[in-house]
Amino acid sequence: MLRNFATICALILSALGISSAQANDTPNAKEKLAVKPGDLIVQQDRNGWSAIKILAVDPWPDGTAAAHCLTYKAVPSKPTVESLTRAAVLVWHAPIDAASFSHGWERIGNQAPSKEELIGFVEYLKLTDFPRYISFTGQDSKEIVRKANEHYKLAYTLGDQGKRTEAIAEYSQPIELFPLFYEAIDNRAFIYMELGKIREALRDFEQSLRVNPNGMAAFFSKGECLMKLGDLKAAKDIFQEGQTRFPEQRATFTKFLEQVRALQKNG
Structure with missing residues (x-):
C-alpha cells in the first residue's frame, strides 16, 4: 500500500x-x-x-x-x-x-x-x-447532524409529493453538510433514476458505495444504471458479484443477470 x-x-x-x-x-x-x-x-x-x-x-x-x-x-x-x-x-x-x-x-x-x-x-x-x-x-458535530436530518426529512417529503427537482436540491444539502450520509446520496440517486438522469444516478451510487461499501441497494442500482446505459459487461459483473456478496437478494441479482445475458445475446 x-x-x-x-x-x-x-x-x-x-x-x-x-x-x-x-x-x-x-x-x-x-x-x-x-x-x-x-x-x-x-x-x-x-x-x-x-x-x-x-x-x-x-x-x-x-x-x-x-x-x-x-x-x-x-x-x-x-x-x-x-x-x-x-x-x-x-x-x-x-x-x-x-x-x-x-x-x-x-x-x-x-x-x-x-x-x-x-x-x-x-x-x-x-x-x-x-x-x-x-x-x-471547530464545528459542532451535533448541530451538523441536526441540520442534515432536517434537510433529509424535507427532501423525503418533497419526493413523496412528486416534487423531484426540489427534492434533489434538498437532498444535496445534507450531503454537503455530512458527506457520509449515504442514505441521502441513495435517495437523490433514486430520484435521478426516476427523472431518467441515469449518469447522475450512477455517479451518486458510486459515491454512496465509497462511503458505505456494503450498501446492497446502491450496489444493485449501480448495476441497473450500467445496464440502462448499455455497459452490459460491467452490469453483468455487478449482478454476478451480487449473487454471492448479498445472498439474501440472490434471486433479484440472478433475475437481472439473466436479463443482461439476454441483451448481450440479442446484440
Missing part, C-alpha cells in the same frame, strides 16, 4: 510539472529535507522554479509521512517568501509523499497557512476524515 502511495505521489508531481527525478539530479541539491506545516519550498527544473507550501504533515506508522501541499504555478526566477504571497496557485491541495522532497528542494521560509490556503485541505478532510474535519474546523 505504501509503495502504491509513493507511485501515486510521483504521478501527482509529474502532473504538476515537477519531476522528482530531476530534483535528485539538481546540481545544487540540498541534504535531506524534512518538511513541516508552513514550510515554503522551491526547486528549479526545466519548467523554471516550482514552489510548494506545506499545509499539514500526516505521519505513517512506518516512519514515512504524507505532506498535504498547496502548489504554485512555475515561474522563471527563484521565488521568495514575499513573492509567493502574490503567486498564482496551481493546485490548492495535493497529498504527496513527504520523501519526495528529500533532495533537490530548498526551504526558503515558513508561514502558517491562511484560512484561504487551507480550503482545499479542509475539503479533503471533509471527504476522507470527517471527525478530523469537525475538530479542525
